[in-house]
Amino acid sequence: MTVYGPWIFSDGEITEGGIVIERGGVRILDGHPGKVDVRCVVLPPMANAHTHLGDAFIREVPKGTVEEIVAPPNGFKFKMLKKASNDAIVRGMSGAVGEMERSGTGIFADFRENGIDGVRALRDALKGHDIGSIILARPKSLSYGAKEIDKLLRAADGIGLSSISEWKRSDLDAMSGQCRRAGKPFAIHASERAREPFGDVASLEPAFVVHMIEATARDLRDCAGLEIPVVVCPRSNAFFGTRPPMERMLAAGITIALGTDNAMLARPNIWEEMRYIRMNWRRVPEAEILRMGLANGWEIFGKNPWDSLRKGSTGSFPIIECDGIDPPKDLLICKIKVISLKR
Ligand SMILES: [Zn+2]
Incomplete structure (x- = not known):
């Protein structure tokens, strides 16, 4: 003892x-x-509320905009994923999962690309590890089919999409409706490179949104009012020269959780993410930063960190x-x- x-x-x-x-x-x-x-x-095990582990095998990333580097379907990352073997991708993800375990993370939520094959690849990568995982899948291409979503919802924990800008409204409504009926979370990136009207995001009833960098004061107020948590990924944003407005989010009353986003841009270490915020957002109190990394991510998923032990x-x-x-x-x-x- x-x-x-x-x-x-x-x-x-x-x-x-x-x-x-x-x-x-x-x-x-x-x-x-x-x-x-x-x-x-x-400290309780940390929660990493937003990852894309699929690109962990990529160790060199050129400079570029969000569109050029990470946007589907033609960004640098997606070209690299197309060229890579499934084996290399799974090995990269497994390595990233090991890094999370070794850095004290107890749960992570991955926005899984590549449809059902992507879900299977992450399940393979998780073998031999002991960490909580929330797999948020998405269709293989930017087109909707009810059967594919049903299949994804059976295999994964929910749906996590790139953003409303890439999708037809009717498809977005259909996907969020299927999640609701299945009792599984629907989540989406929002206002990352340009503002997306928050009402159009909120009406999808997301369990949480990611980024909100370009959100207006009104968007942040509405987000707080609807109690939709925001996951921010400051180190990944810094790669593109952007910065989540955390002071304004907190002032609006938003619950913030932390993610590390694309593993090729920032390794999945939440303590490093918290330290980065401490250095670069000097008006955000330490107690808030600790809550973001140690408590809020768990809360979003309705879990208690100690239960993971x-x-x-x-x-x-x-x-x-x-x-x-x-x-x-x-x-x-x-x-x-x-x-x-x-x-
Ligand atoms: Zn992301």
Whole structure:
């Protein structure tokens, strides 16, 4: 038995508490745990609410616009995916999943490209790993068929589309309707390179939207009012010279979660994403950044981070070791250590 504490991130803040690792599982402690074996702040496993792991095998990306680099069907990434073998793609994804586990991530949501084959490729890549996954599939091409969506909804956890600009309205409505009937989430990128009228996005009843970089003040207000969470991916956006308006999102009352987006642009490490925000959004309080990476992503998927360390799990969680009498004031400048339950 090993006791970690005496602090823990819980309900969005650092409080007294800890975690006990016992044979076959973990126990969360409320209040001061008494004698601890490892003096630290215990953090829950992180949530990566937006990835595209398919391009993890690509290690060199030319400079260019969002259209030129990542937009379907002719962006650089899609040309590379077409040329690559399934094996290389699966190996790349499996490597990226391993990186998430080693960096203390307990769940990720992937916007899976390439239809049913894409879903199967990610399932293959997940073999031998122990991490929560939300697979949001999309049709193989930019055309809609009810049967294909039914098949995707049976194989995957929901649908995740590029953006409303690439689709016919009737197709978007049909896909979001099928998700609703299947009780599975529909999610979509929004206002990434240019503003897309938020009403046209919101009427699809997305479980969450990604980016909202070019959203207007009114869009952000409407988004908050409808309680639609926004997933931001600041390091990936920086590659294209853009920046999510997090201060304005928070002021509007939006729940923000974090993603790392295309693995070829930013490796899937949420702690790095949080540190990047700390350095570049100095008006966003650290407590907010911690909630974005440690709590909000889980909430979007209706899950509790500690449940990922169920009995028999080989999952992992991060800690920040410290020897002072108080927890460190600025957690995001600290180094994390990832404790794995794997024996
Ligand atoms: Zn994306």
